[in-house]
Amino acid sequence: MTVSLAKLPLPNGGAIEAVIVDLDGTMVDTMGDFAEALNRMLADLQLPAIDAQAIEPMVGKGSENLLRSVLQHVLSRQGHVPAATEIDNYYARAWEQYQHHYLAINGRFSRVYDGVEQGLRQMRNLGLKMACLTNKPLSFAEPLLKAKGLRDYFDCVFGGDSFERKKPDPLPLLKTCQALGSQPATTLMVGDSSNDAEAAHNAGCPVVLVSYGYNHGQPIRNVQAAGYVDSLAELTR
Numbered sequence: 001m002t003v004s005l006a007k008l009p010l011p012n013g014g015a016i017e018a019v020i021v022d023l024d025g026t027m028v029d030t031m032g033d034f035a036e037a038l039n040r041m042l043a044d045l046q047l048p049a050i051d052a053q054a055i056e057p058m059v060g061k062g063s064e065n066l067l068r069s070v071l072q073h074v075l076s077r078q079g080h081v082p083a084a085t086e087i088d089n090y091y092a093r094a095w096e097q098y099q100h101h102y103l104a105i106n107g108r109f110s111r112v113y114d115g116v117e118q119g120l121r122q123m124r125n126l127g128l129k130m131a132c133l134t135n136k137p138l139s140f141a142e143p144l145l146k147a148k149g150l151r152d153y154f155d156c157v158f159g160g161d162s163f164e165r166k167k168p169d170p171l172p173l174l175k176t177c178q179a180l181g182s183q184p185a186t187t188l189m190v191g192d193s194s195n196d197a198e199a200a201h202n203a204g205c206p207v208v209l210v211s212y213g214y215n216h217g218q219p220i221r222n223v224q225a226a227g228y229v230d231s232l233a234e235l236t237r
């Protein structure tokens, strides 16, 4: 089933008044940036490299979770599972190096998915209020959106460190609705993962998922949603 904004079943037959769009895996394919920044960081720490395929299922729950998963992966050897304390020993330096490298390469190894600009432009033309809500730190998200020419489509942008908790907690969605001045029931979340869907369900927002994103390595159609699209441009058809 594909879906368009005009056909979304909403309570009381209401219409969508606002849209909240996820960033990684929904608007921008950032796997190249993640791989580059993480491998530069791992080289600094004199740890083995990791390939993009192994990184993909780790993306979507913010940088701290990503770094801990990557350290866990590269510190695991046959017969050795790293203890939490072993990961802790690397964490502070890993975060510092990762931040440095990510900001240096941000956007250079990533690309905007087909249909994103068209979809965003059409949603703006419909007069919808629009926010970007990502689990990426805000200091990574803002320059990436600017570099890709996407920042000006949004009334506001929030990152994984903008609020007390991240998606899948509903708090960031509720706070974003507040900032937009919209009701959750008429605010559509557009994302690529169960993380986005869970946050939306718990916030009372309808959710549509893109078919091409990351979703922690799991098939996206196993995640409950009002619909699935192959391109953001489909939303306004």
Ligand SMILES: O=C(O)COP(=O)(O)O
Pocket (backbone or CB within 6 Å): 022, 023, 024, 025, 059, 060, 061, 062, 063, 133, 134, 135, 136, 137
């Ligand atoms: O976990 C991340 O860094 C990015 O996640 P996003 O899919 O919420 O943009």
Ligand SMILES: [Mg+2]
Pocket (backbone or CB within 6 Å): 022, 023, 024, 025, 026, 060, 191, 192, 193, 213, 214
């Ligand atoms: Mg995502």
